[in-house]
Amino acid sequence: MAVYESVTDAIGGTPLFRLSRLSGLGDGGGAPVYAKAEFLSIGGSVKDRAALSMVQAAERAGLLRPGGTIIEATSGNTGIGLAIIGRQRGYRVLVGVSDRSAREKSDILRAYGAEVLLAPTSLPKEHPDHLFQVVRRLAEEIPGAWLANQYDNPANPDAHVRTTGPEIWEQTGGRITHFVAGVGTGGTISGTGAYLKQVSAGRVSVIGADPESSVYSGGDGSPYFVESIGHFVHPGTVEDLWPESFHPGVVDRFERIPDRESLLTARQLAREEGLLAGPSSGTALAAALRTARGLGPEDLVVVLLPDSGRSYLSKALSDDWLRQWGFLEEPRDADDKEPTVRSVLDPAPLTTVSSRATLGEALAALRPVPGGVAPVALERQERRHPVSASEVTGSIDGSAVEAALAEGRARPDDPLTALLGPVLPTVGVGQPLSDALAALGAAHSAAVVLVDGRAVSLVHRSRLTG
Structure with missing residues (x-):
């Protein structure tokens, strides 16, 4: 058993586990799949490596001095690594966390002694309230502050050139043929992939696992429900800048994974292999399993599982949360015979109204809609998927618009924001009808039905009560 002088000495050195049940080798086909369990690092994620590398580099460069403050914007994991390392070294650690994390x-960050500031990321990056802008201002205002900036810090991918890549090469005895990882800041896949390509003389293929709507792999940039991975672009963003930590030339190809496949694969990993990992691990594993099916037993696939599922027990690994957002449709238990929202789902596509529409345009769109009510959503230049629930900004009622126009309180060319109603309640397609009725309460006549976190239909009270 290893004995360490410091917790930082326990960063990295994570084991590989062969996924004997999920890799499907029992049917005689495919390549073996091994999982690099980064959630067994001291801080619970692969980001411990980047955090240590960035702090050490900043100290060497004189950017971080005794009594200084470490500042970072994060979905959580990098901040946790920085908190562990920073507090042990005597630094103040201030972490800006996405309000969607x-x-x-x-809670973990605070337990390690970090100060936590929640800020939105569902805004254009140029917006002063966006998380990245908030932490940049703090770094400028606080004396002795150092902004880690994992997205553009070369010490991020360098950590994986020096540690993760060599570990995988040694653990597989040089037999690895395919490396699969998600792309968030890009540091992990860029550094690890570069090392494996170099040491194998180009023999190792590097596969990026990406949410289906992420722009890294050619998606429309709309929101997705897997944290710490991919690249979302708000429709109001002026310039879409990719992280400098991501080196696209290292990635040979991408596997684009829908949210449902990612989330249910993470759930399956815990139930069948005993590895409780986060949702981005589900994305990476789904991509690895796809890759392995097209290979033979002489190949060897390593997939990196970046973090622990213990950080997602209230969200992605909660069956109730999965049902609420339309990702899970199986009954709660074997005795649950109540019909679900799926049984009353309207097959007609949902009508949504652009947030940039005028009242006249909204009314024209609403006239053929049963009930005359529709969600209002952010306008996106290119949209290949149904509107994400997180892009719904309100609702519009045709009868209210008609009354306002008839009474002269509004004009057809007025923006619909003048009569914007509240966001309608939502219900997952796999929830029981009683849950949908409860969501309506007394104030609403209809709810938005979600499939995989996206608005696909309205269900009216009359359909729920029969």
Whole structure:
């Protein structure tokens, strides 16, 4: 058993596990799949490596001095690594966390002694309230502050050139043929992939696992529900800048994974292999399993599982959360015979109204809609998927518009924001009808039905009560 002088000495050195049940080798086909369990690092994620590398580089360069403050914007994991390392070294650690991150991550950060500031990321990056802008201002205002900036810090990918890549090469005895990882900041796949390509003389293929709508792999940039991975672009963003930590030339190809496949694969990993990993691990594993099916037993696939599922017990690994957002449709238990929202789902596509529409345009769109009510959503230049629930900004009622126009309180060319109603309640397609009725309460006549976190239909009270 290893004995360490410091917790930082326990960063990295994570084991490989052969996924004997999920890799499907029992049917005589495919390549073996091994999982690099980064959640067994001291801080619970692969980001411990980058955090240590960035702090050490900043200290060497004189950017971080005794009594200084470490500042970073994060979905959680990098901040946790920085908190562990920074607090042990006596630094103040101030972490800006996305307001969409799982609650557990903020709780963990505070437990390690970090100060946590929640800020939105569902805004254009140029917006002063965006998380990245908030932490940049703090770094400028606080004396002795150092902004880690994992997205553009070369010490991020360098950590994986020096540690993750060599570990995998040694653990597989040089037999690895395919490396699969998600792309968030890009540091992990860029550094690890570069090392494996170099040491194997180009024999190792590097596969990026990416949410289906992420722009890294050619998606439309709309929101997705897997944290710490991919690249979302708000429709109001002026310039879409990719992280400098991501070196696209290292990636040979991408596997684009829908959210449902990512989330249910993570759930399956825990139930069948005993590895409780986060949702981005589900994305990476789904991509690895796809890759392995097209290979033979002489190949060897290594997939990197970046973090622990313990940080997502209230969200992605909660069956109730999965049902609420339309990712899970199986009954709660074997005795649950109540019909679900799927049984009353309207097959007609949902009508949504652009947030940039005028009242006249909204009314024209609403006239053929049963009930005359529709969600209002952000306008996106290119949209290949149904509107994400997180892009719904309100609702519009045709009868209210008609009354306002008839009474002269509004004009057809007025923006619909003048009569914007509240966001309608949502219900997952796999939830029981009683849950949908409860979501309506007394104030609403219809709810938005979600499939895989995206708005696909409205269900009206009359359909729920029969």
